[in-house]
Amino acid sequence: MSSGTIRSRAARGPALLLLALGLLLPLAACGPAGNTAAAPASRAPDTVEPLAVAPVPQLPATTASADGRQVTVTSAERIIPLNGSLAELVFSLGLGPKAVARDVSTTFRQAADLPVITQAHEVSAEGVLSLHPTVVLADRSTGPAEAISQIRAAGVPLIVLDDAKRLADVGPRIDTVAAALGVPDAGRQLRERTEQRTDAARAAVPATTGHRPKVAFLYLRGSASVYLLGGPASGAGSLIEAVGGEDAGTAAGLTGDFTPLTSEALVKAAPDAILVMSKGLDSVGGVDGLLKLPGVAQTPAGLDRRIVSIEDGQLLSYGPRTPQVLREISAQLYPAGAR
The missing domain is CATH 3.40.50.1980 (Nitrogenase molybdenum iron protein domain)
Incomplete structure (x- = not known):
């Protein structure tokens, strides 16, 4: 499921989303504690890599x-x-x-x-x-x-x-x-x-000592006042698990895909890091704006400003660029010197 899919659902009717508990929160860019998260300098350009030889369709x-x-x-x-x-x-x-x-x-x-x-x-x-x-x-x-x-x-x-x-x-x-x-x-x-x-990409995930980091996926669209917390059907859980994390929404007992973001829901989820789409993070004013949303500043992720930010068109694409997504999440979730 892509960010466009989530936006499409929201465009068709936010009220229906709320009734269906179809809400999603993206993880914000994870950085060392105390530092404002920013997109990693090594982030790959928004391109795709075609096969070396273009195929000739055999149809019908x-x-x-x-x-x-x-x-x-x-x-x-x-x-x-x-x-x-x-x-x-x-x-x-x-x-x-x-x-x-x-x-x-x-x-x-x-x-x-x-x-x-x-x-x-x-x-x-x-x-x-x-x-x-x-x-x-x-x-x-x-x-x-x-x-x-x-x-x-x-x-x-x-x-x-x-x-x-x-x-x-x-x-x-x-x-x-x-x-x-x-x-x-x-x-x-x-x-x-x-x-x-x-x-x-999975083999390159750093080995962790102690507990698996809990990561909350937040879907944010500040211009539309849409703030959602991902549950087990959000699409992000598989990515979080692949980099050694635990989906915070699932661990907190959420059901379905998304639920409206509230202080109670987020504090109960108690994420160590927050995963977000880059444009969603921008829409709320970056990390400082994210920390003003209900409950965010009270979480371990908020206190440490641990935000993982991935390009909208890539995060949930589940396609040939997914290995790149895993590498970027891992690099931000386990920054050098903070492991």
């Missing part, structure tokens, strides 16, 4: 869509991925030159010049159809449903994937997209590369 190919349909793709000449995670897969497979549009959560540099076909984080069917796509990729959180139906009614092959919320979802997601676009061999190469890099 029929794929099982997550909504129960069998979808046949006959051409991959004009691809539209409807969120940043799927766009990352298309470009990583080496098919970026065939992408003809992007959504607002697709932030990496190679896609910057593509037209945006979302409005307020929702898909514009008219915008999609005006670009004459030969295949459209979506996931279950893509909406509104009317737009998806309208695209399909126009005869465009549209494949829905399950949302990715765990490291275990990355490989199957790569396989599905690669098969749908007629490049299964490239998919196997990308999956192998991603798994090797993930294993290396």
Whole structure:
């Protein structure tokens, strides 16, 4: 699940989010105690790395869509991925030159010049159809449903994937997209590369003495007064566990994906560190502004200003750049000299 997915849910109705306890808090950038957290100087640029040799699609190919349909793709000449995670897969497979549009959560540099076909984080069917796509990729959180139906009614092959919320979802997601676009061999190469890099990133996590650090994932949008604390279905727990941490929301007994941030909920979670998306952190005025939110300053993370900040388009993408995300979380969670 990408940051665009979370924003899309919020845009469709914050009240529904609150009723469903669908709230998420990103972890803020973790730094040595007493210091204001900042983005690490070594942070990689917002780009994707395609396979060395661009594949040639072998089509037609029929794929099982997550909504129960069998979808046949006959051409991959004009691809539209409807969120940043799927766009990352298309470009990583080496098919970026065939992408003809992007959504607002697709932030990496190679896609910057593509037209945006979302409005307020929702898909514009008219915008999609005006670009004459030969295949459209979506996931279950893509909406509104009317737009998806309208695209399909126009005869465009549209494949829905399950949302990715765990490291275990990355490989199957790569396989599905690669098969749908007629490049299964490239998919196997990308999956192998991603798994090797993930294993290396996990192996490089520093060994800790004593307890596992508890990390709270906070989703922040200060301009909309949206402040959410992640639970077991937020999508961040798998990343936190992979770097040797414990998801604070889950440990505190939260259920579902997100819950509104309150002093009581955060103090009960008692995180040692806070994980956030970079734009979310900026939206509340940086670390100083974050410490003014309910309960943050009273937590061990707040007292030590231990904030881990990851780029919005990367944190929850669960794709080929996830190994990079793990390395960045680990570097900020276990800063040199503070282990």
